[in-house]
Amino acid sequence: MSKRARMTLDNPYLPYPVRIEQIVTETEDGNLKTFRLVFLNPEHEEKFRYMPGQFAELSIAGKGEIPIGIASSPTERGFLSFTVNRVGVVTAHLHNMKEGDVMGVRGPLGNCYPWDEMEAKNVVIIGGGFAFTTLRSSLVYLLDPQNRSRFKDVIVVYGARSPGMLLYRDELWQWEKRDDLQMHVTVDATDDPDWKHHTGFVPTIVKKVVPSSDSSVALVCGPPVMIRNTQPVLEDLGFPPERVFLSLEMRMKCGIGMCGRCNIGDQYVCKDGPVFSLAQLKEMPPEY
Amino acid sequence: MTAYRVYSKEEWTSAVKALESHYQVFVPVKDGDFHLFGLLSEGKRPDFDFQNTHLSPKSIVYPQSERMFEYSLDGEDPDAHMLKEAPKDFSPRAIVGIRPCDALAFQRVRVNFDTPRYRDPWWVSRFESTTFVGLGCNAPEATCFCTSVGGGPFSEAGLDVLLYDLGDRFLAKVLTSKGDGLLKKALGGMEADGTLVRQAESLALKVTEAMPAVVPVDGLKDKSVLELFEAPFWEDVAFGCINCGTCTYLCPTCWCFDIQDEVLGKSGDRIRNWDSCMFPLFTLHGSGHNPRGGKVARVRQRFMHKLKYYLDKYNEGVQCSGCGRCVRSCPANIDIRQVAELMNSL
Ligand SMILES: Cc1cc2nc3c(=O)[nH]c(=O)nc-3n(C[C@H](O)[C@H](O)[C@H](O)COP(=O)(O)OP(=O)(O)OC[C@H]3O[C@@H](n4cnc5c(N)ncnc54)[C@H](O)[C@@H]3O)c2cc1C
Ligand code: SF4
Ligand code: SF4
Ligand code: FES
Numbered sequence: 001m002s003k004r005a006r007m008t009l010d011n012p013y014l015p016y017p018v019r020i021e022q023i024v025t026e027t028e029d030g031n032l033k034t035f036r037l038v039f040l041n042p043e044h045e046e047k048f049r050y051m052p053g054q055f056a057e058l059s060i061a062g063k064g065e066i067p068i069g070i071a072s073s074p075t076e077r078g079f080l081s082f083t084v085n086r087v088g089v090v091t092a093h094l095h096n097m098k099e100g101d102v103m104g105v106r107g108p109l110g111n112c113y114p115w116d117e118m119e120a121k122n123v124v125i126i127g128g129g130f131a132f133t134t135l136r137s138s139l140v141y142l143l144d145p146q147n148r149s150r151f152k153d154v155i156v157v158y159g160a161r162s163p164g165m166l167l168y169r170d171e172l173w174q175w176e177k178r179d180d181l182q183m184h185v186t187v188d189a190t191d192d193p194d195w196k197h198h199t200g201f202v203p204t205i206v207k208k209v210v211p212s213s214d215s216s217v218a219l220v221c222g223p224p225v226m227i228r229n230t231q232p233v234l235e236d237l238g239f240p241p242e243r244v245f246l247s248l249e250m251r252m253k254c255g256i257g258m259c260g261r262c263n264i265g266d267q268y269v270c271k272d273g274p275v276f277s278l279a280q281l282k283e284m285p286p287e288y
Numbered sequence: 289m290t291a292y293r294v295y296s297k298e299e300w301t302s303a304v305k306a307l308e309s310h311y312q313v314f315v316p317v318k319d320g321d322f323h324l325f326g327l328l329s330e331g332k333r334p335d336f337d338f339q340n341t342h343l344s345p346k347s348i349v350y351p352q353s354e355r356m357f358e359y360s361l362d363g364e365d366p367d368a369h370m371l372k373e374a375p376k377d378f379s380p381r382a383i384v385g386i387r388p389c390d391a392l393a394f395q396r397v398r399v400n401f402d403t404p405r406y407r408d409p410w411w412v413s414r415f416e417s418t419t420f421v422g423l424g425c426n427a428p429e430a431t432c433f434c435t436s437v438g439g440g441p442f443s444e445a446g447l448d449v450l451l452y453d454l455g456d457r458f459l460a461k462v463l464t465s466k467g468d469g470l471l472k473k474a475l476g477g478m479e480a481d482g483t484l485v486r487q488a489e490s491l492a493l494k495v496t497e498a499m500p501a502v503v504p505v506d507g508l509k510d511k512s513v514l515e516l517f518e519a520p521f522w523e524d525v526a527f528g529c530i531n532c533g534t535c536t537y538l539c540p541t542c543w544c545f546d547i548q549d550e551v552l553g554k555s556g557d558r559i560r561n562w563d564s565c566m567f568p569l570f571t572l573h574g575s576g577h578n579p580r581g582g583k584v585a586r587v588r589q590r591f592m593h594k595l596k597y598y599l600d601k602y603n604e605g606v607q608c609s610g611c612g613r614c615v616r617s618c619p620a621n622i623d624i625r626q627v628a629e630l631m632n633s634l
Pocket of ligand 1: 069
C-alpha cells in the first residue's frame with residue numbers, strides 16, 4: 001500500500017460519505033429536522049462504532065462541518081440519525097437538502113455517558129428543548145431487551161416550551177405506555193384542554209417525580225437555564241456531583257482536540273467531553 | 289561516542305548547497321530589516337549572521353493556510369460531494385540554522401498533533417520528514433528567556449544536529465541518526481578534534497550563564513487553576529490589548545486553526561488556516577452566545593493556556609519556548625515574562 005493510501009485511511013478529518021435516507025420535521029415551527037443517514041460503504045458503518053452521548057461532525061462539501069449529537073442508538077442498525085436546529089450557515093443549508101442527497105459524517109467523536117458506572121443503578125434522564133437528542137439515543141439503548149436488565153429503574157423527565165416543540169413525539173407516547181420506565185413529559189404551558197401530561201418547568205417536575213438519589217445516576221441535557229435550575233433540585237435530592245452528568249456545547253471545528261477552540265480550562269470539550277460530571281465541572285473554570 | 293565535524297564558513301555554505309539534491313533546504317535569509325526562513329532552491333542566499341528570524345519556521349511543518357481536501361459539486365460527477373485528499377508534498381526537508389528555542393517549540397507543539405488517540409496526518413508527516421539543524425546562539429537578545437522555560441541557547445532538544453559558530457568555522461555536533469544522515473550528504477568538512485569541542489563547550493557555558501534574568505514558572509504547576517483564573521490582575525494585563533492577534537501568529541508554540549470551505553464554480557476545497565484565540569469569532573456559538581466574548585477573557589485564555597492549562601494537561605513544561613517574539617512585536621507592550629511572574633507569585 002502506498003504511503004498516501006495508508007494515510008487516507010487514518011485521516012481523522014476525512015468524512016465518510018453518506019446518503020440522506022429520510023428527513024422528518026420534528027417541531028411545529030419547522031426549525032428542527034431529523035436526518036436519517038445511510039453509509040454509502042458498509043465498511044464505514046462497521047468502523048463507526050459509537051455509544052450514546054457521542055457526537056459526529058456532519059460535513060457538507062462547500063459549506064463546512066457541524067458537530068451534532070448522535071440521536072440514534074447503537075442498537076438501531078443500518079443508519080445514523082441526527083436532529084438539527086436551524087441556526088446558521090451549515091444548518092440552514094442542511095435544512096434545504098433532500099432525501100437522496102450525498103453528504104459526509106466524521107466520527108464518532110468525544111466521550112459517551114458513563115455506561116459502566118450506570119450499570120445496576122437507577123438512571124434518571126433529564127432533558128429540555130432540543131437537547132433531547134443523545135438522551136433519546138441513551139433511552140433507546142437502555143430499553144433494548146439486550147440491555148434493560150443491566151439497569152434498575154429508568155425515570156425520564158423531558159420538557160419543551162409547548163407540545164408542538166417536543167421532539168420524537170410518536171416515540172414519547174409509546175414510552176409513556178410502557179411499564180419498564182417512568183416517562184414524564186412536560187411543557188411550559190399549553191392551551192390544549194386535552195393535554196394529559198405535565199405542565200411546568202423541568203426542575204419542578206424533577207422535584208415532584210424523582211423519589212431519591214439512592215443508587216441513581218442523573219444525565220442532564222438542556223438549555224443553560226434548565227441546567228442551572230435543575231442543579232439545586234438534584235442536590236436537595238442528595239445526588240453527589242460525581243453522579244450527575246452533563247453534556248456541554250462549545251464552538252467546534254476539528255472535533256479531535258487539535259484546533260484549540262473548544263477548551264474549558266485544560267479540557268477539550270470535543271475530545272475529553274462533551275460529557276462531564278458536575279464534580280469535574282466544579283474544578284474547571286466557569287467559561288462555557 | 290558523539291561525532292563532531294568542523295567546516296570553514298565557506299565550506300559550510302557549499303555543504304548546505306549540496307543538500308539540495310536530497311532535501312528541500314530552508315535557510316535563514318535576509319529580507320529587508322529582518323531575517324526569515326527561505327527555500328535555498330528559490331535562489332536565496334543563506335545568511336547565518338542573525339539573532340533570530342522575524343517569523344519562526346513554524347509554517348514549514350504547519351503552513352499558515354493548507355488545503356485539506358478537494359471535491360466536486362458537479363451533479364454529473366459520480367463522486368460529487370465526496371471529499372478527497374488534496375495532493376501534498378511530504379518529501380524530505382531540512383531546516384538549517386533553526387534556533388534552539390524554535391526547535392523546542394516543535395516539541396511542545398507535537399503533543400497536540402501526535403496523540404495516542406488521533407494523529408494529524410499532515411503535521412506529523414511534515415514533521416517526520418524534516419531534519420532539524422540547529423544553530424546555537426552566541427548573542428541572545430534582551431527579550432530571550434529560553435533558559436526559564438526548559439531550553440537554552442545551546443539546547444539540543446528537538447534537534448538532529450547542533451552547530452556552534454566558532455568565528456571562522458562551524459562545529460557540527462551530530463545528535464541523531466537523522467542528523468548523521470544529513471551530514472553524510474553534505475559535502476566537505478572534517479572530523480573535529482577535542483580542542484574545538486572544548487572551545488564550543490566553554491562558549492555554550494559562558495553564553496548560557498550570561499542569559500538575562502530568569503522568568504519564574506516553577507510555582508505554576510501547584511497553583512490552583514481556579515484561583516489563577518479568578519486572579520485580580522487580568523483586567524490590568526489585558527488593558528492595552530487591541531486583540532490584533534500578532535502574538536499568536538508569531539508564536540512558534542501557538543497551533544490553533546480554523547477550517548473553512550471555499551468554492552469556485554463547481555469545485556471546492558476544504559482548507560485550514562491558522563486562527564487565534566484573540567478573535568471573538570474563535571468561540572462564537574451559532575446561537576450568539578460567546579463564552580469568551582470579552583477581551584479580558586481572551587487575553588486570560590492565551591496566558592492560562594500557555595502557562596497553566598498546557599502544563600497541567602501534558603506535564604511537559606509550559607507552552608512557550610522563550611523566543612521573545614510576542615514581547616518584541618506586541619503593539620501594546622504586553623510582556624509574557626511579566627504575566628508569568630504575576631501568575632507565579634499569586
Ligand atoms: C457536542 C455538540 C453537540 C451538538 N448537538 C447538536 C444537536 O444534536 N442538534 C443541534 O441542532 N445542534 C447541536 N449542536 C450545536 C451545533 O453544532 C451548532 O448549532 C452548529 O454548529 C451551528 O452551525 P451553523 O453553521 O449553522 O452556524 P454558524 O453560526 O454559521 O456557525 C459557523 C460554524 O461555527 C461552528 N459553530 C457555531 N456554533 C456552534 C455551536 N454552538 N457548537 C459547535 N460549533 C458551532 C460550526 O463549525 C459552524 O459550522 C451541538 C454542538 C456540540 C458542540
Ligand atoms: S500582540 Fe499584544 S495587542 Fe496584539 S493581541 Fe497579542 S497581546 Fe494583544
Ligand atoms: S509565547 Fe511569546 S516568547 Fe513564548 S514561544 Fe510564543 S512568541 Fe515566543
Ligand atoms: S473542536 Fe478543535 S479542539 Fe475541540
